Amino acid sequence: MASRGKSETGKLRQNMEEQLDRLMQQLQDLEECREDLDEEEYEETKKETLEQLGEFNDSLKKIMSGDMTLVDELSGMQLVWTINVLLLCIRSMDRDVMVGKLSRDVYTQQKMEILTALRKLGEKLTPEDETFLTENATATLSQFEKVTANQGSEDKIMALASSGVKTKS
Structure with missing residues (x-):
């Protein structure tokens, strides 16, 4: 019973790391392509990416504080x-x-x-x-x-x- 959720937790960790990598890559790509975008498009995309990062951070805090675990879900x-x-x-x-x-x-x-x-x-x-x-x-x-x-x-x-x-x- 002690191993219940280990595999799922490992997959969750991997998915979260991949999501963080994608969001960071998206920000980096956005900065590299800034000159190719008009100012409004750049600001909109940057705002959306930062909101996604905020949501990701909130989820991470919940998991770390014990408010949410995969096994509970x-x-x-x-x-x-x-x-x-x-x-x-x-x-x-x-x-x-x-x-x-x-x-x-x-x-x-x-x-x-x-x-x-x-x-x-x-x-x-x-x-x-x-x-x-x-x-x-x-x-x-x-x-x-x-x-x-x-x-x-x-x-x-x-x-x-x-x-x-x-x-x-």
Whole structure:
């Protein structure tokens, strides 16, 4: 994990060095060709190049101060990608349950897991998705409470759970 971003950081460094070289070469070429340009064209080009150098310097300061790193940017892009994939998955599941390709129980379980993950990732859920989570969390908890109420004591629940584990071993 410690090497995460080393290659990308190396490429970023190389790109920034090349960009700085291009801007400096552009200024040098501008000075060499000054006599071939009219004054307005020279001033305009010089101003644009100096603005680009200023922007380059600002970016460099951000990177050096730790405000921006390539790994942070890549992580942010990965998070956005993950959220979009999860949202597409939900829409696909919505369609599959409507046409009967997915059972309602599997749909509910998977959608609950995905919506919970989206919420943990900081995604704002639609009111419909919030309602789905609330209703199904309540139904799942209610079902669990019914099962445990019928079992009796905690000892019986533990015995039942451990017998399930033993038979699967």
